[in-house]
Amino acid sequence: MKKYEFNEITLLQFICINLGIQVSVGALSLPQRLALKASTDGWMAIILMWAITIAASWIIIQIMKKYPDGTLPDLLSRYLGKWVGKAVALAAALYFLYYAYVVIVSTILYTKQWLLPRTPGEIIMLLFLIPAYAIASKGLRVIGRYAEVVILLSGWMLVIYMESFRDAYWLHLRPFFKEGWYPVIAALPEASLSFIGFASLFILYPFLQNKQQAFIGITVSSTLSMLVYLFTTIICFVYFSPDQIMQYNDPVVTILKVIKFRFVDRIEVLFISFYLFMFSLSWITTIYFSVFCTSWALGKQDHRGHLRILLFGAVAGTYFFMPTEQQKNQLEDLLMQIGIGFEYAFPVCLLIYLWLHERVLGRIKR
Template sequence: MKKYAFNEITSMQYIFLNSGIQISVFFFSMPRKLAEKAGTDGWIALIIGWAVTVAASLVVIQVMKKYPDGTLFDLLSRYLGKWTGKTAAFLYALYLFYYAYTGLVQAVLLTKAWLLPQTSASIVMLLLLIPTYVIARNGLRVLGRYAEFIFIISCWIPFVYLFVLKDANWLNLFPLFKEGWMPVFSAVPTTFFSYIGFATTFILYPFLKNKQQASTALVISDTLTMFGYLFITIICFAYYSPYEIQNLNEPIISILESIEFKFVERIGVLFIAFFLLIFSLAWIPAIYMGVFCTSWLFGKQDHRNHLRILWFFLALVTFFFIPTFNQSDHMSDFLTRVGFGIEYLFPSILLIYLWMHDRFQRRKRM
């Protein structure tokens, strides 16, 4: 019997979970950050970053094929010993908790700035943590269904942004490579924050019902994320001048001010409230998988006690301290650097080691 059969998820749920983890509050400021690095050629960096991410994602799948019925920690315990698996579980839990906290902080700051300016940060955090606990406590299968639901009710959003195209100036995008390839390549590292999260496959893989479709599902997920980022970035670049967009902190929100409906006065507020649902797919799965790591570390089957401890810790910390927007940006930059090492470099190194190990064992048996 499969060890993780109880919480199995479908390929579709896996696609939406992975894509949801990748799309975070960074989504709002991404066009500005790309424009600062590469001007209106920044959208090309998104495609290059996507190609690198797909390659790294496929490496993760190849690693997990070495031990398909277990997580990364089960695999490391088998190949490198019990303490290596435990160390990896501890470090990966820290990474996921930091990822979730960064997303939560950005969501709290955004909510206070646009929706509830008179409400304290601790109350806003509590409002976000309550549904987080309700969803995360029920396990991965419920998380997968939640991701499917959020995707279905979000399909209308791209069509609203099409309304701004009547005032777009497509000449802003031309000529391509205004200053050559170097600015584009310099913007590629900026895109990695847009795609980190795919290494959660190290945990999700044994829960997949159809593991033969894992590679295809992961490529579809990364591509779905890329098209989402690419769509909104090109619209912002076409609507704003190359210099104007660099002065806007959140161009994706600012652009909504040009859209008018008779039945809605402040459409930006409506969208931000709805975007919080989408961004919850970043921190809720990260929190669940973080407590999954700690539960595995202590040999516990029930993750809910660890989830409660983390819940109270986050609520308590926010009562005393909440990072500013600048500090949040520094947190995101640090997360990008750490994420590049964990999600892009580590899987490749591990795959090389596993290949050498298996080859050595075969020669030994001959």
């Protein structure tokens, strides 16, 4: 019997979970971040970062194939011993917890700015975490079903941007490579912030029903994320001038202010309200990953006790400290740096080690 058979997920759920994690932190501010580094050539960095992400995902899958019925801590316990496995499990728990914290802080700030300006941050945090507990406490299969529903209900959000093409000025994109390749390469770290999250493969892989489809699943989810980023970024680049776009922290939302429909007055408010569900996919899943890792490290089968402690601590912490917009940007910058290390550099080093380990062990056996 498989260790994680009870919580197995389908390929569609796998795709929706990964898509929900990626299309969250940094998505609304991505055009401005890219414009600051590469002007209107920043959209090219999205395509390059997509290719790098696909390659990094392939590496993670090759690692997980070494022990297909276990997560990353299970694999490292087998190759390096249980204490290394526990140490990596705790490190991964901290990473996923920090990821969830950055996303939920961003969500609270968006909620206060656009929806509930007079509501204290700790109250909004509590309102978010009550349904988060109800979903995360039920396990990965329920999270997968929730992800399917959210992705299905969010498809209309991209359609409303078609209205802005009437006032688009496509010459903003010309000429290509205004200052050569260097600005595009310099913008890659900014684009990476919107792609990190595929390290979920370290946890999700053994839960996937058909593991041979893992690379197809992560390729589809990353490609969909890339198309969403490319679509919104190009719309912002052709609507705002190259100088104007740098003045808006969240141009993906700001552009909605000029879109008018007869049946709704402020479409940006409706957009943010629905986008809260997309944000929730990211923090609910990564919170689950975090408590899954801590429970694994401490040998606990039930993760709900850790989940209660974590959520209570998050609400209590928000009461004493709520980051400002500037501090949120600093948190995102730190997440970008940690994410590059954990999701891009670490898998390469681990794969090299496992390859050398098998070669050396094979020679000893001969």
